[in-house]
Structures are given as C-alpha cells and as structure tokens.
Amino acid sequence: xxxxxxxxxxxxxxxxxxxSSLFFPLGNHVDVYFLPRKRSRISAPFVVSGExxxxxxxxxxxxECLFEVFRRLPGGQERSACACVSKRWLxxxxxxxxxxxxxxxxxxxxxxxxxxxxxEAHDTAKSKEKxxxxxxxxxEDDECQENDSHxxxxxxxxxxKATDVRLAAIAVGTASRGGLGKLSIRGSASTRGxxxxxxxxxxxxxxxxxxxxxxxxxxxxxEGLCEIASGSRFLEKLDLCHxxxxx
Amino acid sequence: MAPKNKNPNGENVVPEVQQKKTQAxxxxxSDGEEFSISKSAAGLSVAIKNMMEDDCAGGxxxxxxxxxxxxxxxxxxxNKHAEDGASDEDKRKxxxxxxxxxxxxxxxxxxxxxxxxxIRGLFHDVCQRIVNGMKNKSVEWVRKTFRIExxxxxEEEEQIKxxxxxxxxxxxxxxx
Numbered sequence: 001x002x003x004x005x006x007x008x009x010x011x012x013x014x015x016x017x018x019x020s021s022l023f024f025p026l027g028n029h030v031d032v033y034f035l036p037r038k039r040s041r042i043s044a045p046f047v048v049s050g051e052x053x054x055x056x057x058x059x060x061x062x063x064e065c066l067f068e069v070f071r072r073l074p075g076g077q078e079r080s081a082c083a084c085v086s087k088r089w090l091x092x093x094x095x096x097x098x099x100x101x102x103x104x105x106x107x108x109x110x111x112x113x114x115x116x117x118x119x120e121a122h123d124t125a126k127s128k129e130k131x132x133x134x135x136x137x138x139x140e141d142d143e144c145q146e147n148d149s150h151x152x153x154x155x156x157x158x159x160x161k162a163t164d165v166r167l168a169a170i171a172v173g174t175a176s177r178g179g180l181g182k183l184s185i186r187g188s189a190s191t192r193g194x195x196x197x198x199x200x201x202x203x204x205x206x207x208x209x210x211x212x213x214x215x216x217x218x219x220x221x222x223e224g225l226c227e228i229a230s231g232s233r234f235l236e237k238l239d240l241c242h243x244x245x246x247x
Numbered sequence: 248m249a250p251k252n253k254n255p256n257g258e259n260v261v262p263e264v265q266q267k268k269t270q271a272x273x274x275x276x277s278d279g280e281e282f283s284i285s286k287s288a289a290g291l292s293v294a295i296k297n298m299m300e301d302d303c304a305g306g307x308x309x310x311x312x313x314x315x316x317x318x319x320x321x322x323x324x325x326n327k328h329a330e331d332g333a334s335d336e337d338k339r340k341x342x343x344x345x346x347x348x349x350x351x352x353x354x355x356x357x358x359x360x361x362x363x364x365x366i367r368g369l370f371h372d373v374c375q376r377i378v379n380g381m382k383n384k385s386v387e388w389v390r391k392t393f394r395i396e397x398x399x400x401x402e403e404e405e406q407i408k409x410x411x412x413x414x415x416x417x418x419x420x421x422x423x
Contacts, residue, residue, distance in 0.1 A: 058355045058377070058393040065362045068370070072378040080411045084386040087398050090407075165403050173410040 063092060071096050076176025083172040087165060094168035094201035097231065098175070152181025152208065160189040167198035171205025179208035187216040196224030203231025213239035273307040280315035281307065284322050288329035293365035312363050317356040324369055346376045351392060
C-alpha cells in the first residue's frame with residue numbers, strides 16, 4: 001500500500017500536485033494501517049519513470065545500465081561516436097577500463113542457455129566487413145590497441161582547455177589509436193576545470209601512459225592520483241608542480 | 248492468498264509433486280494491469296525471488312517501474328525460459344525472435360525492466376541488441392534515434408569533433 005502511494009507520487013499521476021490529499025489519501029486518519037510488509041525494496045529508483053514516453057528513452061537507464069550497453073560497443077569508432085553524444089555518455093564511455101570492454105565473442109558470463117545467438121554474431125561479422133570496405137582500412141583498433149604503443153601520442157593542455165570533458169574526450173579518442181603516452185597539463189580552467197573525474201578517465205582510457213605532468217592544478221586531489229597510480233601501470237615519470245589541493 | 252493454479256497455462260497437466268512449484272503469483276504493473284505467472288518462472292527474476300523469500304509475495308507484487316506492455320513482454324520471456332521442455336536451442340531461437348521485433352524505445356524499456364527485476368540473461372541480451380543497432384552509425388544518428396540533445400558547449404563540441412575527426416568518417420548515411 002505504501003509502495004503504491006510512493007509510486008503514484010513519483011509517477012506524477014496526481015493531476016494537481018498542490019493538492020496534498022491526493023498524495024496522501026489517508027493523511028487525515030492517524031491510525032493508518034500499513035500492511036505488515038517489509039520495507040519496500042522498490043522505492044529507490046522511482047524517480048525516473050514519470051515521463052518515460054516523452055523523454056529520451058535510453059537516458060532513463062541508470063548509469064550502470066548504460067555502462068553495460070557501452071562496454072559492448074564493438075570498436076573504437078562506435079565508442080567514439082557514443083562519446084560525442086552528450087557529456088553523460090562521454091563520461092560513462094571514458095570510465096570503461098580496457099579490460100571491461102567486452103565484444104560479443106567474450107560475452108561468456110551470461111548464463112549458458114541465453115548466450116548471444118550465432119545469428120547475431122554473424123550479423124556482427126557482416127557489418128564489420130562492410131565497415132572495413134567503406135573505410136578502406138582494416139579496423140585494427142578493435143583488438144590490438146595494446147601492442148603498438150611505441151610511437152606514442154602526446155597531448156598538452158593549457159589553462160582553460162583543461163577540463164574533465166576534454167580529458168575524457170582525449171582518453172576515449174586516443175585509446176583507439178595506440179593509446180596516449182604523454183600528457184601535460186598546465187593549469188586548469190577556472191570554471192568547470194579539471195577534477196579527479198578527468199584523471200580517472202585518463203587512468204581508464206590510457207593504460208599505456210608513460211609521462212604525466214601536472215602543473216598549477218588546485219582542483220585535483222588524492223583520489224585522482226590514486227586512479228592514475230592504479231590504472232597507469234607503465235608510468236615512468238610523474239611531474240607534479242603547484243598542485244596544492246584546495247577544498 | 249493467491250488462488251492455486253491461476254496461471255494461464257493452468258491447462259498443462261502438472262504432476263502433484265510440482266504443484267507447489269508452479270503456483271501462480273500476481274504481478275501488478277505501474278498502470279495497474281495484473282498478470283499471473285508461475286512461481287518458477289517468476290523466480291528467474293532475482294528481485295522477485297528475493298521478494299518471495301522475504302515473504303513479501305503473499306498476494307500481489309506491485310512493480311511500479313514497469314508498465315503493462317513491458318511487463319507482458321518480460322513475462323513471455325520468463326515463461327519461455329522456465330518451460331520444462333524447452334531446449335537451449337529453442338530458447339536461443341526464441342530470444343532472437345523475441346528481441347528482433349522490438350523498436351529502440353521498447354528495447355530500452357525492457358532493458359530497464361530487466362535490470363530492475365534483475366533478470367541477467369534478458370538484460371545482457373537487450374544491451375547487446377541496442378549496441379548492434381549502433382554499429383557504424385554517426386553521432387547525429389545516435390542523438391536522433393535516442394532523442395538526446397547535446398549538452399556540450401559549442402567550444403567543447405568543436406574540440407570533440409577534432410579529437411574524433413576520424414570517427415565521423417565512413418559511417419552509414421543518416422537516412423535511416
């Protein structure tokens with residue numbers, strides 16, 4: 001009973017939100033009887049479903065669901081395309097570490113009886129062939145990003161260009177092209193500047209990072225550096241200068 | 248308490264021993280539709296199973312996040328996967344047909360329900376299906392299809408296009 005009241009509240013069923021009696025139809029009775037049911041497990045995620053039909057349907061999915069979708073993206077191109085869609089998508093795509101990416105071949109952890117069907121896999125293969133034809137290149141970036149980090153990419157960001165969005169974009173973008181080897185950041189934008197979130201994206205997307213140099217960044221803290229420490233295992237040089245963390 | 252054997256497949260001859268296992272349960276959707284489902288099928292949803300174990304499932308289980316249409320689909324899926332005689336091959340075939348006819352919006356609703364009810368296999372299949380649809384598509388196509396508005400500033404958008412210039416080339420036309 002309590003569950004249903006909450007539901008109609010969150011779903012915006014009541015025609016007039018000011019009329020509180022609609023929200024709490026039993027409000028006048030002090031001795032309301034609630035069924036001896038346990039705390040409703042269902043109450044937490046109610047908020048989303050109100051305007052489900054009008055809202056962008058995929059964006060009602062909570063982050064962890066979208067994450068599950070994105071980690072199945074077949075290659076660098078699709079990951080990049082999704083990263084360009086919106087900030088939320090970009091940050092989600094950038095938070096996928098390389099070993100969390102699963103292509104349809106490796107979807108083994110799904111219960112055996114509901115494995116992805118062979119016909120689907122066939123589809124995949126076909127569309128891949130097609131994309132190869134169109135690009136005139138083999139889409140190597142699907143599998144062997146790991147190997148070719150010798151001629152590594154480097155990026156340098158100054159002042160106001162250094163934002164989380166920019167770093168996340170770099171992380172996703174370079175991951176498909178051999179991986180970022182060197183990153184230098186000189187100061188951060190004053191509003192919406194670089195935070196630990198951006199460093200996290202770098203640690204997830206750029207496991208082959210060798211040189212990281214951070215100057216004049218007051219908005220990053222231990223959390224971001226811990227992410228780098230655990231994610232960037234090939235780091236040879238870390239240059240921190242004027243990175244006093246202000247809360 | 249729910250009346251015994253009220254499930255729609257009641258005409259199946261159920262051996263006495265299984266009687267208890269196949270008792271019906273009522274699931275109520277956000278828009279008030281009620282569906283009866285056998286306990287064994289409902290148990291494939293971890294969330295519902297937990298509710299049953301907590302003895303919350305005495306009568307009707309309200310599922311305020313799932314609308315009637317979606318719930319009907321989910322129940323079809325659960326029934327198939329709880330079917331005694333169905334082989335893995337049958338189920339695979341069923342899954343494929345089940346998902347292939349769905350529009351993007353429906354897929355998202357089913358994904359949401361699958362996640363919420365914790366039906367792992369269904370959820371993963373739907374995610375894969377959504378991704379398959381995105382293959383070799385442009386950013387604009389994705390935005391249009393999923394009705395997402397870009398919240399990047401013009402400057403950020405510009406930077407991102409530069410960073411991903413190669414990703415904007417050679418994609419399918421946006422016509423479809």
